[in-house]
Amino acid sequence: MSVFKNPPCVLDSGKRDPTIEETLKAAGFDPNLCIQCGTCTASCPSGRWTAMRTREVMRKAAFSIEVVLSDPDIWLCTTCYQCYDRCPRDLQVTDAIIALRNLASARGFISDKHRKTVDLLHKTGHAVPINDRIRKIRKELGLPELPPTVYCYPEELEKLGKTLFQLPPRPEDHDEEEER
């Protein structure tokens, strides 16, 4: 294996994606104002156990490069708002992560598990669809097998599918497993 696997990073201003900065600013987080003090990371209950480094995400966001969107770490935030609560610059960190996730998923950068949830919503109208066990229990309790939700109205499910969030396919050159 070659030791030269990381080519030097060349900052190409042409690759800057202004949408990232705009989205973050609209969410109340100007990435240029972050002083990288690390209060967010130190506050992060997820980051103590996972690869999530809030400060690092915010740093990448300041460069407005798409890497920050494809970074699987942004999905490790539990949105507990501890960082938001303690940021000495009063930046709205958690809201920024949520905004980043929205932007990422709009471009197809979303983890397989979340993607499956969206697929289930489209297919069944439920994030957690009914299974055989539940059907059985319902029957035993004298209830109709299917609850009076969208299950009973397949034509409504079609309408729902149209109004639901449309997830674009994963960008071709992006492989989540490899990034990890």
Add this chain to the structure above:
Amino acid sequence: MSKSEKKGKQRKTRKAKNKDEPAEQERPRVGVFVCHCGENIAGVVDVKDVAEFASHLPNVEYSTDYLFMCSKQGIELIQKAVKEHGLNRTVVASCSYEQHWPTFAKAISDLGLNPHMHTQVNIREWCSWVTDDKKAATEKAKRMVAAGVARASKKEPVATRKIPITKRTMVVGGGVAGLRAAMDLAELGIPVVLVEKETSIGGHMTMLNKTFPTNECPMCTVSPLLNGVMSHPDIEVLTLSEVTNVEGTMGHFVVEVTTKPRYVHDNCTSCGRCADVCPVEVENEWDHGFGMRKAIYKPFPQALPSVFTLDTKHCIDCGSCVIVCPVDAVDFSMTKEERTFEVGTIVVATGYEEYDPTEITAYHYGHPDIITQLQMERMLAPTTLTKGKIVRPSNGEVPKTVVVVQCVGSRNDQVGNEYCTGVCCMFGIKNAGIIKDHLPDTEVYFCYIDIRTPGLYYEEYYKRAQKKGIRFIRGRPSTITPDPTGDKIRVEVEDTLTHMPMCIEADLVVLSAGMVAPRGFGKLSAKLELLRAKEGFAKEYHVKMGPVRSSRDGVYLAGAIQGPKDITQTVAHAGGAASAAAQPLVQGFLEKRMDTAVIDEELCISCLGCVTTCPVGAISVAEGEKPKVNDVACKSCGACVPACPVGAIQIRNFRDSQLNAEVSALLSVAAELEGGDE
């Protein structure tokens, strides 16, 4: 306008009531000088066109433009034109009145003209700096010049009077800034009244254990100054005193000072027998929780004045101190004293206060093992309970791990302090180093956002601390929590340089709390009518060119009340304030331009509207007479002018007739220029 003109005529026929009222003036001969200010003006305004336009204006005898009017050559150009063309009024179209009116007014007064015959037209801040539109800027500049010329043609000569002033200064605050300022003033032969709120002088500096970057003993360095001030024949030191009222203006302030009773007379020999017998023991505020005192006490051994103080809040009236005092100094009958001082200038040196970190709940300040830097200083003092040893206040054990936390209450928008105190990096590094010196086996962590050690010997000091083995962690702790299952303090911090969130189990945490404006300064600043910055500190006159002047004439700022400062900066700043405060007093008089309010007694109907409106009380009225303006007190603010229902009160050179001429010219030229376009 006609009324004012009529008024002018009436005046001439009457006996001279105001010496400087408009006399019969010779025909105005105006010179217009348009400045390029390098590219500042000429980059946007077509200055040649403006000068050409000005040459056709009424009363203009001469008009030109030049690269830098304020240069020596520029001034000579003006003087030459005045002489050659017999000009009696000048208009310079350049920068602000504040910046260069005095320069050009002096240039013409050197030739024997009244300085008020110069009119400044600001085509930089008000024109070229606010737009890139060259055409519009040039047109606006023309209109402004035309208005300036019209005003200049109507201007009247105004006298400058020398006003004698009270040669005495009051210094408010007896910390190192106040002491330095008082000493410097007294050494110039100016009598000083030093007002200190606490029982003794010296301020925060006397609480410190060591000072950076030399690790000197601050008490040793400051005590010559303390003793010098106490024994100086020209300095009167008032402790336990506060300013309760301020009246008057620069040169003649009348300040009322209230002194709280000390209940111990000055003949106290400081023998300490009273404190020995006093049965009441309370926390000593001076030691920030690290020392005790009696109800009759001296906050620290070297305290000056060297007199004990009786604290009636805690005294139980047992009378033991009265019985034991060998010189009968203790006197329960002493009462509050109010004194009034006349002073020419005032120096405000009320210092700072350490930020109270209680507000940052995640840091759990209030736990005995979480202390501030000032408390650390007291812990290190040999006179406190710890006798200078570093221990955990909770159990008296030697700490094995100490964490110093920077930026507590500074650089923090959440608590409203956006600013960097700028002192804590050195302060924190100093104490971290001292802890390491005292306890070489103790791990000392230093959590910072950025290390700011600019200046000679400061970075070197930082390097010395690094050599001692202090672990510098670049990261701001998110939480500092006492461990509920043990006796450690858990500090959660990310080392941002290795991207590693970590938890330090500390025995002692020292918070580098920032410097904030002292509590209660609002009351004093209101009495002094000082503007304050949003952070609560007193606002300086100009951040670069007037850092020791306050927003009010005659009131100067010394030290940390203008913003956070270390001792070096404070002493330098206080020296500057002292010299600024001394300047008019040494001169012995104030020069005041008499472009003040003037009342036409014939028009005046004695409604007294002006008397009640004047914010500085400069207008008074005697029984059966018309109101009179005190020229010395008048600030030319003009509040009285609209209050007068008959237009009898006017400001010299801001008379209705003069302003009307200016506005009419502005509007008529506008119409002309617009008409020309069509």
